[in-house]
Amino acid sequence: MKTSFPRQDIRVLLLEGVSQSAVDTFHAAGYSQVEVYPKSLPEDQLRAKIADAHIIGIRSRTHLSAEVLADARRLMAIGCFCIGTNQVDVEAAELAGIPVFNAPYSNTRSVAELVVAEAIMLLRGIPQKNAECHRGGWSKSALGSHEARGKTLGIVGYGHIGTQVGVLAESLGMQVLFHDIEAKLSLGNARSATSLDDLLARSDVVTLHVPETPSTKLMFGAAEIAAMRPGAHLINASRGTVVDIDALDAALRSGQVGGAAIDVFPVEPKGNDDAFESPLLGHDNVLLTPHVGGSTLEAQDNIGIEVAAKLVRYSDNGSTLSAVNFPEVTLPEHIGSHRLLHLHRNMPGVLSKVNEVFSREAINIDGQYLRTTANVGYVVIDVAATEEQAAHLRSELSKIEGTLRTRVLY
Numbered sequence: 001m002k003t004s005f006p007r008q009d010i011r012v013l014l015l016e017g018v019s020q021s022a023v024d025t026f027h028a029a030g031y032s033q034v035e036v037y038p039k040s041l042p043e044d045q046l047r048a049k050i051a052d053a054h055i056i057g058i059r060s061r062t063h064l065s066a067e068v069l070a071d072a073r074r075l076m077a078i079g080c081f082c083i084g085t086n087q088v089d090v091e092a093a094e095l096a097g098i099p100v101f102n103a104p105y106s107n108t109r110s111v112a113e114l115v116v117a118e119a120i121m122l123l124r125g126i127p128q129k130n131a132e133c134h135r136g137g138w139s140k141s142a143l144g145s146h147e148a149r150g151k152t153l154g155i156v157g158y159g160h161i162g163t164q165v166g167v168l169a170e171s172l173g174m175q176v177l178f179h180d181i182e183a184k185l186s187l188g189n190a191r192s193a194t195s196l197d198d199l200l201a202r203s204d205v206v207t208l209h210v211p212e213t214p215s216t217k218l219m220f221g222a223a224e225i226a227a228m229r230p231g232a233h234l235i236n237a238s239r240g241t242v243v244d245i246d247a248l249d250a251a252l253r254s255g256q257v258g259g260a261a262i263d264v265f266p267v268e269p270k271g272n273d274d275a276f277e278s279p280l281l282g283h284d285n286v287l288l289t290p291h292v293g294g295s296t297l298e299a300q301d302n303i304g305i306e307v308a309a310k311l312v313r314y315s316d317n318g319s320t321l322s323a324v325n326f327p328e329v330t331l332p333e334h335i336g337s338h339r340l341l342h343l344h345r346n347m348p349g350v351l352s353k354v355n356e357v358f359s360r361e362a363i364n365i366d367g368q369y370l371r372t373t374a375n376v377g378y379v380v381i382d383v384a385a386t387e388e389q390a391a392h393l394r395s396e397l398s399k400i401e402g403t404l405r406t407r408v409l410y
């Protein structure tokens with residue numbers, strides 16, 4: 001299939017050790033210029049690299065702020081090879097006409113399995129016992145050790161991960177309570193708590209599965225910790241900004257929190273060679289993991305294929321299905337003609353000006369697709385036209401007031 005911009009000229013930049021399956025997916029689709037880095041880049045290097053990239057793939061450590069995106073003059077699409085998209089200024093990307101794609105499900109099972117395993121470990125006091133054995137100690141005792149069966153697990157954020165944690169925990173015989181800001185269908189015998197405080201007062205283990213948003217920033221602080229059952233356990237595999245880490249440190253020292261399993265931190269190293277620092281270092285009753293909730297080979301492999309395929313589809317065909325910041329359009333293949341893409345600020349009158357261009361140039365429209373969000377509109381127009389006509393149409397479309405970006409395919 002012919003594209004207006006040959007695939008071998010499209011530069012793909014993949015950071016943070018994105019899976020080889022993504023590289024393979026791009027290569028198989030004819031994208032040969034794929035540059036791969038094992039970690040996130042310092043901001044000055046990122047700004048220099050992104051200036052030449054057409055497609056960028058990141059995980060959770062690379063911050064694509066409005067300032068960084070301002071340097072990304074050629075950038076066509078962003079792929080977050082993970083669930084969270086909080087590391088990207090998605091609105092700035094939208095206003096620059098750049099869709100952001102992610103993998104909303106591929107690692108959810110991996111997180112859920114780890115969390116349930118951690119709940120068992122914490123209830124048994126295994127982190128302390130493990131630390132003691134490593135020091136040559138031996139305290140064989142049932143004191144403070146409990147079965148998971150019959151205990152209550154409180155899930156804060158009952159979405160894709162929270163619900164799976166609930167199902168797995170119930171299979172162990174745990175009681176499951178959840179709290180969410182949205183009304184949610186309970187799976188199995190899980191019950192909605194009447195409030196966050198209600199959940200905290202009734203749970204033996206509390207696990208957090210909310211996204212990073214303004215409303216979840218530091219949502220779990222001294223007051224919420226004080227509302228937990230004395231000696232209950234806390235698991236956080238959501239985002240490091242959700243928990244007040246100093247308040248947790250104090251509560252672990254006082255015994256208000258019996259133990260914790262923490263996978264995400266307010267400040268995380270940029271890559272595996274950098275040092276990790278946290279007030280939680282040195283607590284025997286805390287399981288610390290380096291943001292690996294979703295890091296299984298199965299999940300990373302699937303994420304690589306899923307996100308790379310979405311980026312290839314957008315680049316080849318214009319489809320934006322499942323973009324997190326953009327009007328979603330699923331487009332059929334269009335062979336033997338041209339497809340024009342017009343991204344514009346969502347303001348009255350743009351569509352009629354787009355159509356005026358085609359009637360003025362006497363080019364018949366074979367198919368037209370339009371979707372808008374509050375900020376932007378995305379029109380896709382299929383036409384039977386020569387290459388010269390398509391190039392001319394594109395140049396006329398780009399003159400319309402409010403135009404953010406135009407592309408021509410095939």
Ligand SMILES: NC(=O)c1ccc[n+]([C@@H]2O[C@H](COP(=O)([O-])OP(=O)(O)OC[C@H]3O[C@@H](n4cnc5c(N)ncnc54)[C@H](O)[C@@H]3O)[C@@H](O)[C@H]2O)c1
Pocket residue numbers: 083084104107108111156157158159160161162179180181182209210211212213215216219237238239263264291292293294295
């Ligand atoms: N540790 C890891 O490696 C890892 C892996 C995957 C995802 N995550 C994190 O886990 C988060 C959750 O993932 P998911 O797939 O379950 O997301 P999701 O969007 O399916 O679920 C999140 C739920 O939280 C709820 N919520 C939002 N704000 C809330 C609030 N203030 N109080 C209570 N509930 C609130 C939402 O309504 C939703 O039901 C992701 O956003 C990501 O940050 C971490």
Ligand SMILES: O=C(O)CC[C@@H](O)C(=O)O
Pocket residue numbers: 059060061081082083084085107294
């Ligand atoms: O792979 C990562 O860096 C992030 C994993 C996880 O936090 C996600 O948002 O999916």
